Amino acid sequence: MVSSTIILVFCLVAFAAIHSLTASLPFKRFIMRVVGSRAERYYMPVYSLIAFVTIAPLVYLLIKNPGPILYIVPSPWLWLMVGGQLIAVIVAPRTLLDAPHRFKLRSQLSAPKTPEAGPLNIRGIYRWVRDPFLLSGLVIMWLTPFMTVNLLVIYILSTIYLYLGSLHWETRLVSQFGDEYREYQKRVHRIIPHSGGYP
Template sequence: MFASIFILVLCLAGFAFIHSLLASLPVKRFIRRSLGSKADTLYMPVYNLIAVITIIPLVYVLYKYPGEFLYVIPSPWRWLMVAGQVVAFIVGPRALRDAPHRFKLRAQLSAPNSPEAGHLDIHGIYRWIRDPFLFSGLVIMWLTPFMTTNLLVIYILTTVYLVIGSLHWESRLVAQFGDQYRDYQKHVHRIIPRLKPYYEKE
């Protein structure tokens, strides 16, 4: 049991290291210097592809060594949980579509409040929640209708990693958009969606 948990933690640590390294500003600056304007269109697809490839070993080891079952949710509750996961899966692509300017290398690497940094432009799902990726990730994990010992360990560690990553991402958004984002933070929760949509002040 402990051996399988150790291997799983190593796989997760490897994924987190590669994922964080590629998301760091120094690496992004190096990529943009090397590729020029092509980096703006190539970075996100390649980044996502590498993320998928590097998480495969973790998924495989977890499949081979799931650990002891802690619980299995019976029907019909399990299908309600699966329905929640499906909704959460839709949130990620929607979040990218609603704020593509947040993920452009040129904007992320620009000086705060510069024309290249752009305007915050809050619309779509961001009117309800500041970090839809964190929200969807937590929902997908914790609405899994069964739980094993090894899965629980990975979910706990992944939750910590996602929360820390979200805080780091928000610090970049504050640097990029300044007071616009600080005002936005006062009105919209980072994880828990609002009941009413937020509308940016003109």
């Protein structure tokens, strides 16, 4: 039991290290220098593929060694939780569709108020929550209608990693958009949806 948990934690740490490296600005600058303009087109698909390949062993091991069951949520609450997860899965792609400029390499590597940085352009889901990636990830994890020991350990560590990643992502957005993003931070919460919406 203890050994399976340690292996799972090691897999998660390995995924986090690779994911953080490939998401870092120094690594993206290196890719831009080596690959050139083609990096803009292929970086996100390759990055997503690497994330999938590196998380797959963790998912496999969790399925194979879930550990002792802590609880199973009965109906009808089970279906409410699964419904919440499905909504989060449907909403998650909006994070890319509503702000594609945030994920372009040249934009991320540029200074505020430059043509490459582009406008902040708050729209769609970002009018209500600053980090819908973080929100959807937390909803998908913590609305799981059953819990095991190993799953709980991975969820706790993943929550910490996602939150720290969100803090890092926002420092990058401040670097990209400057005071305009700081003003946005004052009006819209990072995780809890803002009912009034951003103007």
